[in-house]
Amino acid sequence: MTKAELDTYRETLLALRTRLSGNVSHLAEEALRARGGEASGSLSNAPLHMADLGTDNFEQEFALGLLQNQEQALTEIGEALERIRKGTFGRCEECEGVIPKARLQALPYTRHCVACARKLQRSS
Ligand SMILES: [Zn+2]
Known part of the structure; x- marks a missing residue:
């Protein structure tokens, strides 16, 4: 996985976390930082960034x-x-296989590949 891909997942995770915790001013901060800390990142830009983050939320809400x-x-x-941070993102914790990108995009916090997730669901 490339660093750019990891950055994208990190950005998605941070946005999700912030949205879940309901801290809006924090959200603006994370959004600005995730975009490479634009020097002109004044707080007046925040509503625009928050709107950006709201566009592809459907799949995440579902997940x-x-x-x-x-x-x-x-x-x-x-x-x-x-x-x-540790460099193990995108690996299944059960079989250590690579988790497919489509799954990571829908469920960036998943720790298991599809096969293992199904197996674990059945056994619980
Ligand atoms: Zn697995």
Whole structure:
């Protein structure tokens, strides 16, 4: 996985986390930082950035609906960000296989590939 791809997932995760925790001023900050810390990032730009973040939320809302609650979602997102830092992001924790990009795009905080997720769901 390239650094640019990782940056995209990190940005998505940060936006999701901020939206879930409902901290709007924080959201503006994260959005600005995620875009490479534009020097002209005054707070007056914030509403525009927030609107940008709102465009592709449908899939994420759907994916988040699969989680039990907001607290669990925040935990998963935090751990996904930690995996990005450690360089293990995108690997299945069960079989260590590569998680397909389409799955990561829909569920950036997932820790399992499709096959393992199904297997674990059945056994729980
Ligand atoms: Zn797996």
